[in-house]
Amino acid sequence: MALAFDEFGRPFIIIKEQEQKSRLRGLDAQKANISAGKSVARILRTSLGPKGMDKMLQSPDGEVTITNDGATILEQMDVDNQIAKLMVELSRSQDYEIGDGTTGVVVMAGALLEQAERLLERGIHPIRIAEGYEMASRIAVEHLEHIAQKFNFDATNVEPLVQTCMTTLSSKIVNRCKRSLAEIAVKAVMAVADLERKDVNLDLIKVEGKVGGKLEDTELIYGIVVDKDMSHPQMPKQIEDAKIAILTCAFEPPKPKTKHKVDIDSVEKFQTLRKQEQKYFDDMVQKCKDVGATLVICQWGFDDEANHLLMHRNLPAVRWVGGVELELIAIATGGRIVPRFQELTPEKLGKAGLVREKSFGTTKDRMLYIEHCANSRAVTIFIRGGNKMMIEETKRSIHDSLCVARNLIRNNSIVYGGGSVEISCSIAVEAAADKYPGVEQYAIRAFADALDSIPMALAENSGLQPIETLSAVKSQQLKENNPYCGIDCNDVGTNDMREQNVFEALIGKQQQIFLATQVVKMILKIDDVISPNVY
């Protein structure tokens, strides 16, 4: 920050450490902020759409991520600039709320900023631009509702859901088996969905991955898969009609929570202690046996002695199962988590039709499948793939499609993708702009131009002539009065997105427009940036 001096040459310090602070004001601040926002958007631009490219990101500790999920890219990029951080958060909140469209929202915000810059250069007050954008966003969202379509599905007919999930998956690396993955995602969501309350708790869907096999081997299990094996190699590998005792207590002598100390001062005492300990183990195993459990799943470990005893009594056991997995198992099998051996009763046991240990390929890796559960409200999607990065990316893609399916269950309105809605909104906003007196009109028009940038990016990424394609589609929309014309990214031969079956959830799109406008308004409103050091 510049210093002022009085006539004796002494600096005039008002703010602490004034010399070290930098300050940008007025138009300069806005310009700097806009260019920061734009450069973030530029990075993501090429990831948009079915032909979008992936980014490879290496973390400081050498871990490599390959993805085209906007939120993940930005998260891993570790940006430092304040405005760029806002863009990251923008994409993150789209991820939290909707789970899909994280790239689109950033590209949209970038386009809005770009348009705003031009208007600023023409001397329009930034707040008027922001207000114009807000009006335009409202027009666009209303128009979206107008062109949205309801579609019907129920527990038996899930085809529309599958179609929508396929649209989401088509931009991902896994698009080669999008059909099967989409089906898996939809089935999983339907399994845990509460259709009455329109609520889906995604926590109940566990996504587990294992390197090896191929993507097509990915499967949905109506039950739980745990990356654990039986505690003793000789225990049976398959149990039918298992009665599961789910324990959160260890197979060891109970420890009082209060600090304690046992004084052993004679041989007899030692022997009694030893005997007592043995008796504990014995009792515990016996208790499990008594209530009729045929499988013990324990959150904690147990030592070799207990292991041996369990083996001896022919009671298979699994140890070190994580807390979350334990809860899922309890939900799936209808059992209760038992915190203490004394509490074990036959009613608290979970039931599963089949528990089996499965080994993969030539490796020694084994996993435990708990299937045919009494209550299939907890499911697992088990992903196979060639390498770890692939599996991680598949997990993210599956997460996106799960979110899409959830959104549709919450609200079953859809809009057509492929840039068709953006073009249609752009036309609507453009037409509405003329009705507004005042400077805002310019901003509304700019908003319409910004909306065009999404189909433009789509066309660009698909190797089409962006301007030519966009204007062709736009005129087609106007001529045929058909808001469902979009960019034919996959070269199917038709522009009509209804025929291509490219859907997106209405709320996802609305959210994109609202969020992008909101953040752009926030960025435009800043006219003073005070930072601790000079960049």
Next chain:
Amino acid sequence: MAAMLQPQIILLKEGTDTSQGKAQLVSNINACMAVADVVRTTLGPRGMDKLIHDDKGNTTISNDGATIMKLLDIVHPAAKILVDIAKSQDSEVGDGTTTVVLLAGEFLKEAKPFIEDGVHSQNLIKSYRTASYLAIEKIKELAVSIEGKSLEEKKSLLAKCAATTLSSKLIGGEKEFFASMVVDAVMAIGSDDRLNLIGIKKVPGGNMRDSFLVNGVAFKKTFSYAEKENAEIRLSYPLQYQSIVDAEWNIIYDKLDKCVQSGAKIVLSRLAIGDLATQYFADRDLFCAGRVSEEDLQRVAAATGGTVQTSVNNVIDEVLGSCDLFEERQVGNERFNIFSGCPSGQTATIVLRGGADQFIEEAERSLHDAIMIVRRALKNSTVVAGGGAIDMEISRYLRQHARTIAGKSQLFINSYAKALEVIPRQLCDNAGFDATDVLNKLRQKHALPTGEGALYGVDINTGGIADSFANFVWEPAVVKINAINAATEAACLILSVDETVKNPKSESAQGEAAASAMGRGRGGAAFRGRGRGMGRQ
């Protein structure tokens, strides 16, 4: 400067920085004006925001005067006074923090030429005090009471006050939506003074329109962890081991049983609820949540009419709270526990949504301002016209009054009146209008002998002037009164300082402490002056 030639008498410790006289005064005024310049652009519905980020990497984007002043980390002793008045305005009325800083800066600016011309500052102070007294009397006279209206009417009036406050903020686009939400929240807690009964929860994601008000309590789903007690037992016989373990379990079971027997359906605890207890409650179809924050617990207690228990003994029916509906709902990425339909209904929670963390932070500050305004307006139910109308009217009144005064004071009160015009002027500047043009139109309106123009203020939409009162640009009178009072006080305080003694910055912390102690001294006698004469250009 003859004194300089004589041998100096050393009175103060070496290195002590003293500056005095007129030059010192002018320098202080310059510093204050510089600070006022920082917040100048945030005023009004077209005001801009500031992005401030500190060494630790925290970023704040704000339009709230008090927040900006606090974050600027001002060290200049005279300028610090402005920070203080912004803070006091914030805690006293909650809004108008930018106004107060701007006014104080403007009063000082008007005083500067007089000081340079050799007017004694005490004369100025005296006139300023008179002027502020007159101004406040005038506000009281002009204020319109909303007392005695029906509840519905009052609600819509209050919503208008809240909307005026919100219009300058980031969430201005949805001001009606938030204004009615704020009014509902304030109405819910009734006359109760405890502001913490209105909870604001922030959930990133979603649109700001997705924000909602819960007539009750909402908080994030909490997690439970196991607990440990600290006591030591010595066992001398291994056989006792089991008995100790059993005893412990029994204590826990006893506690749990008591909870269950009390008939409660939901158990909340500030401390953690262990695995065992969670399961125990789950088995008996009780909902339990541990690690609920103290604030939330208090609010649940207030809402449901329950009492917070420190022991599980003696849980009788009377201490149990009740509510119609308890649900767990997905909000963005979080799951929220929501209690609604509470009998006493003395609490409300606003769940805020928005695109970015900073956005929600700023929305929270804005809502806080709006809540304060509504509460203020509810207590002192008089409002005045905003948009600079009231300032213009006082300005006119003071000018008129000045003409009746003989002597120097006339000039000073005139300059005070001129300073008040800074509010409409700044509103125009920020919106990009021609301030001189608009101001002259306003002066003309206000000068109409019939007084019909008294309510005219800046029309931010068209760049002209309009009847603010009819357009529902309203502010509680107390905001303006407090702002004028505080700004005048601050200006007078700065004008009354003519010497600053600054101790040298010694290496020891002692010197530091002494300096800060002096800084707090009465009347600002310890102001550290920086230079003489015109410093800052």
